[in-house]
Amino acid sequence: MPGRIRNRQLATKIVEADEAARLIPAGANVGMSGFTGAGYPKEVPGALAKRLAEANAQGDPMKVSLWTGASTAPELDGALAEADGIELRLPYQSDPVSREKINSGRMDYIDIHLSHVAQRVWQGFLGPLDVAVIEISGITEDGKLIPSSSVGNNKTWIEQADRVILEVNAWQSEQLEGMHDIYYGTTLPPYRRPIPLTDPRDRIGVPYLECPPEKIAAVVETEAPDRNTAFKEPDGISRAIAGHVLDFLTSEMRCGRIPESLLPLQSGVGNVANAVLAGLREGPFSGLTAYTEVIQDGMLDLIDSGTLRMASATAFSLSPSAVDRFNKHADEYRSRILLRPQEISNHPEVVRRLGCLAMNGIVEADIYGNINSTHMMGSRIQNGIGGSGDFARNAYTSIFVTPSTAKDGAISTIVPMVSHVDHTEHDVDVIVTEQGAADLRGLAPRQRAKQIIERCAHPDFRPALRDYYERSLAASYGGHTPHLLDESLSWHRKYLQEGTMRV
Amino acid sequence: MPGRIRNRQLATKIVEADEAARLIPAGANVGMSGFTGAGYPKEVPGALAKRLAEANAQGDPMKVSLWTGASTAPELDGALAEADGIELRLPYQSDPVSREKINSGRMDYIDIHLSHVAQRVWQGFLGPLDVAVIEISGITEDGKLIPSSSVGNNKTWIEQADRVILEVNAWQSEQLEGMHDIYYGTTLPPYRRPIPLTDPRDRIGVPYLECPPEKIAAVVETEAPDRNTAFKEPDGISRAIAGHVLDFLTSEMRCGRIPESLLPLQSGVGNVANAVLAGLREGPFSGLTAYTEVIQDGMLDLIDSGTLRMASATAFSLSPSAVDRFNKHADEYRSRILLRPQEISNHPEVVRRLGCLAMNGIVEADIYGNINSTHMMGSRIQNGIGGSGDFARNAYTSIFVTPSTAKDGAISTIVPMVSHVDHTEHDVDVIVTEQGAADLRGLAPRQRAKQIIERCAHPDFRPALRDYYERSLAASYGGHTPHLLDESLSWHRKYLQEGTMRV
């Protein structure tokens, strides 16, 4: 690892992962780097998991609370959950093992707006942060930390933790140096000032993370790659959803509501998002920008084609082939990509000022436009709200996308009443399925119901939705948002009993 | 009305209310002033209601869509609804006649975050604004408009409307001149800049509303008072809730999380809010500020006692005796009160920067901390979300208050699952009833359930809530937010069938 640890003092702190993991006491609150499978520590979590598993096996149970930027990878979330080593997890996860433990009551999980995390830690609401474990891509001569493929909450963890363990990852491109913009201007009220960002391209901070060397308890070396799963090619459903989103954006542009360069795009990850990004290349748009959480493959394509001028995010989330491409052409991408702390990438003030066009995936929507992003059948957490609320509430236009059915058609994602609410009717502008788009702006609940049923629901479920709506209109206690409370969740009950919502 | 209309050109436009009302065409979108019963037009709405009623009686139905700041008064909302003259109402109302029409399906209502209204109108999502009817307290020599006892959306209505009707109200204190701060710096993206407000005391605009004289189609004179209902003396329940809120704030202060001057207070209107304000006088606090929607009686008391340095709001909402007091001592209050457009009083950017302590009333909460502020039994709208979401999401600490029961104890306001969601679990820090306070910060859903049941629910309903929770823990599909979907709304169903939630 020549040249990655250019500071002499910190070079003396290099230890093996096992030794570093021993610095984490039982019951500790541990803040780790990592956002959407990028930039998470690769060595210490495994060593810690081993320690926890051993302690648990010896009947001397030991757990930690795990805080990150967002989701990480099997080597981190998976390993620690597998070892039954996580007491409390926050603010976001998408790990199958963790999901299982949370839903079986063996792990506590706090699902938090990603923009809220840093301030809640600063406020002390979540207790003290004992240890931070942060992946970086290098250390400069004068001890500055070169961030890695995600920034997430790293600035906050380093500032708040009693001690810091660094993982220096030589697999990460050296070209990352200079691509980050770490803003050190946030603080607690009453001392907050405006965040001076008015364009996704603005640099308002510095390219390095700072940490007093005496806080750095250990440095671990690694060359392990980020998770990097390949994207599936968009299927017919994703392409149909993307098509409706693109039609909507085109028509907004044509009627003068948004410029040809659109407004800064925010997009969740996944196939639908990737299909929309692919579609943007062919549309009548140019000079686009993104102000989002994650840079995924489609964004590199858009940069290559000249459609996307600039993307601001807090993390990469690339397939292996896209990582290669990035590394080969890092010089060109460097001027077009900025990574920021998630405090800033998701900041309500900035998202609202820029007027993002937000596009996020959901679990289900109801006929009045309320959205469930997190809970299967009202009780089983899937991932978490992530940044979707930061963007949906503050966006210029907030779009939610989903296939109209799930589980091979057994589930309608358009239901009479959602079984859990993450985004209320007040924060939802447009719902898009492969069937079409319902533009809810300026509509009252009864008007929305017609749009959502007729444009978004799968034709197989439309008659039952119409029937529910009509009977609700006639017999509801109140007529503003007509409901029949003995039936409103009956579709979910039916699925739990019979494995299908179909009649 | 000597001296109220000091501009000669505009003085020539004085007409009777009937004549002004005839300028409003059938089907028009009409933007009226008014916020929480203050500063609404007193003459034109009545004249318009008469016209609409006559047209409707003649079988030539005529309606308008009515946009305001927030709720108004019987002479406005009530009269127009009574005449069956409102097609669509937004963004907030609390009028009994309107509520009846909305819930019987005869009026459409869009319930919008108060901070979102101006931008949605600018974006054109709600259609063109045909006419604005704005109460002001006077016109200067050079034609500037002196705002009245509320600002609300008046700046936006005047800018967006094709024609403007002014009502000059000589009942309003002449001392209002200079108390307003109208910020003209908002715009649509991509041209938005930071809002340069970092302290509730900051003046960032001008004291007058501006309107090109050629847009002003008529000026109507009035001396009618604002609605001004007296507050009830706080009862035992309100005082108990206030006591728990004050204990919470005191303990936050003592453990160093907030300064002795607290952070800018936001408080909903009503008896509980007033009781909290009264309690603040006796607490260990000093040098307080408020950044809120409405100045109510309790705030004047706090100013009198020297506890409150400064209150920023968008409207007054005073009892008749408080109005007298204000008028008598307007000189002293003037330097301590600022009224702003609701775009600014409720702006997410500013609320978050200032770190408000938000305190709002609710309809019901569930055991996991989700909040319903608007819908009785999931379907019947009461008022609307108002500004509660603007504050709750962006506050430093978001407190929700409610008596633990309603309808003489027949209803538990703590339920297994709320029947409608306005504030999700992600935006709720503390729930307070007369029974106690549940501090939910840093708790996962299962931990929250215990706090809410044991600290907030009425003892009569605790056993049934515990029972629901325990059985859900055992039998829920997912264990993150345990629920039994066939029972989760059964308390509401029981109330609808039997008039009580009690077993």
Ligand SMILES: CC(C)(COP(=O)(O)OP(=O)(O)OC[C@H]1O[C@@H](n2cnc3c(N)ncnc32)[C@H](O)[C@@H]1OP(=O)(O)O)[C@@H](O)C(=O)NCCC(=O)NCCS
């Ligand atoms: C909602 C969310 C889970 C959808 O993810 P996705 O990958 O697009 O969705 P998929 O269609 O692949 O669905 C994921 C799983 O949920 C299931 N599912 C989808 N809708 C469902 C529904 N209404 N009911 C039950 N299960 C459903 C799918 O069948 C699939 O199950 P499987 O993994 O067992 O096959 C995801 O977008 C998310 O976590 N969102 C919240 C956070 C967020 O918005 N972040 C964006 C960045 S700000």
Ligand SMILES: CC(C)(COP(=O)(O)OP(=O)(O)OC[C@H]1O[C@@H](n2cnc3c(N)ncnc32)[C@H](O)[C@@H]1OP(=O)(O)O)[C@@H](O)C(=O)NCCC(=O)NCCS
């Ligand atoms: C929620 C809200 C209606 C409570 O208002 P309030 O005046 O404090 O509450 P009250 O206890 O007087 O209740 C009002 C009515 O609702 C009824 N009620 C209260 N809780 C209820 C419940 N859970 N189920 C059914 N009815 C309920 C009361 O019985 C009362 O009915 P009545 O008028 O027929 O007697 C009010 O705070 C509101 O509109 N909030 C949303 C907007 C907001 O928060 N604005 C704040 C400024 S930002």
